Amino acid sequence: MTSSEALLPSTRRALLHRIATAQSEGRAPSVVAAVLRDGQIAWSGSRSCVDGHAPDADTQFRIGSITKTFTAVLVLRLRDEGLLDLDDPLEKHLPGTGAGAATVFQLLGHSAGLAAETPAPWWERTPGTVRPGLDDVLGEQPQMHPAGRSHHYSNPGYTLLGSLVEALRGASWAEVLHREILEPLGMDRTTPEPQAPHAGGWAVHPWADVMLPEPTEDLGLMAPAGQLWSTTTDLLRFASFLARGDDRVLRASSVEEMRTPSAPAEAGDWAGAYGLGLQAVRREDRTLLGHTGSLPGFLAALWFSVEDDVAAVVLTNATSGPLTGAVAADLVQIVAEAEPRIPEPWRPLPDVDEELLALAGPWYWGTHAYVLKLAAERGLELQPLRGAGRSARFRVCPDGTWTGLNGYYAGETLRVVRADDGTVDHLDLGSFVFTREPYDTGASIPGGVAEGGWRGLAI
Known part of the structure; x- marks a missing residue:
């Protein structure tokens, strides 16, 4: 991955100051970070407690639960190939787990109601051989909450998804991961086991400036929930893919589906949501997507803003220390605000469909004024002309109707209804009638229009 146009010196200093702080x-012990802008690396930096030994963009750190996003991509690939449906119960493809009633969708979004952790001992600090089977991962009571009602983060849930990938692919999770994601994206420094150069994990005493090395365990069946090691360069490649999609791995529409909230947030947690293997948080007026991760000795965070086309990765080798999620969010904000994205030049549509052009302009739902605009590839956009209202984008369908893509009208059908003489009578949007004039007396409006038409107040 090459570097983009250099950031301003003041921006670079602000980024370095943030990670130094x-x-x-x-x-x-050390922190390494990097920023992606316009799909290219724009900055990287690091700090270390040992002079001359700061990590660089090629130094591996353990990334913990960022691993889950990779596992989610593998599951979405299975769906796109028709090997499963997200509404399938796990039992259909992986029988006998004891959690088979949970759907694939619920497992991806942590809404299956499963326990957050495995039974003791602490899985992150013990070898995977302690849990040789799924029964050892799930325990006697895997279900702790009603399925589908709310978000409850579950590490064992992603073990089940990793086992699902293995069952349907007939190969280990690590093999499938390398073949289907890492190799196509050129992520040759992302591995299940550490490869030099890599950082060592440390615990820092809470009340004294002394350190203790942390064990590095192979997590076994829990690997799909948190096993991977990676670098800032590799993770920025992954961030670029998550923002844009890549047909070699997962199409853009499926990546966008991953970014869509999948379950109600926990009570009191209205600033964040969880999609399918991706976290979403609101930072002031900015939506950040990505994931955080931790394992004993390591903390990691990856955030990206689609609107700003900026991503940031922060990695550190401490069990507790810098809040990497907050730091990565700050790096995105620093770049996005100091050097805002330059809009693409306005360009006219490649061709004009006169019949479609005739639909553009003002329309009225009752007395609410809207405007219908043309978009690329025969798409449409509906927006309120003033005040509050329901905006939506629409994709054209082969039968000449349009399907809503977002908001209230997502999935709803927009169609043109014509009179007997072929002229446009009204637009039907999910049964709502839009006419060229408010309560147009010449259009087919449910309930009709009062005789005598519009009138003033007689005194």
Whole structure:
């Protein structure tokens, strides 16, 4: 991955200051970070407690639960190939787990109601051989909450998804991951086991400036929930894919589906949501997508903003220390606000459909004024002309209707209704009638229009 146009010196200094502050105040052995802008690496930097030994963009750190996003991509690939449906119960493809009533969709979005952790001992600090079977991962009571009602984060849930991938692919999770994601995206420094150069994991004493090395365990069946090691360069490649899609791995529409909230947030947590293997948070007026991760000795975060086309990765080798999620969010914000994205030039549509052009302009739902605009590839956009209202984008369908893509009208059908003489009578949007004039007396409006038409107030 090549570098983009250089950031301004003041922006670079602000980025370095942020990670330097994080390393110092968070008392971390080392911190490495990088920023992606316009699909290219725009900045990278690091800090270390040992002079001359700061990590670089090729140094591996353990990324913990960012691994889950990779597992989710593998599952979405199975769906896109028709090997499963997201509404399928797990039992259909992976029988005998004890959690088979959970759907694939619920497992991806942590709404299956499964326990957050495995039974003791602490899975992150013990070898995977302690849990040789799914029964050892799930325990005697895997279901802790009603399925489908709310988000409850579950590490064992992603073990089940990893086992699902293995069952349908006939190969290990690690093999499938390498073949279907890492190799196509050129992520040759992302591996299940550490490969030099890599950081060592440390615990820093909470009340003294001393350190203790953390064990590095192979997580076994829990690997799909948190096993991977990676670098800032590789993770920015992954961030670019998550923002744009890549037909070699997963099409853009499926990646967009991953970014869509999948379950109600937990009570009191209205600033964040979870899609399918991706977290979403609101930072002021900005939506950040990605994932955070932690394992003993390591903290990691990856955030990207689709609207700003900026992504940031922060990795550190401390069990507790810098809040990498907050730091990565700050890096995105620094770049997005200091050097805002330059809009693409306005360009006219490649061709004009006179019949479609005739639909453009003002329309009225009752007395509410809207405007219908043409978009690329015969798409349409509906927006309120003033005040509050329901905006929507529409994709044209082969039968000449349009399907809503977002908001209230997502999935709803927009069609043109014509009079006997072929002229346009009204637009039907999910049964709502839009006419060229408010309560047009010449159009077919449910309930009709009062005789005598519009009138003033007689005194």
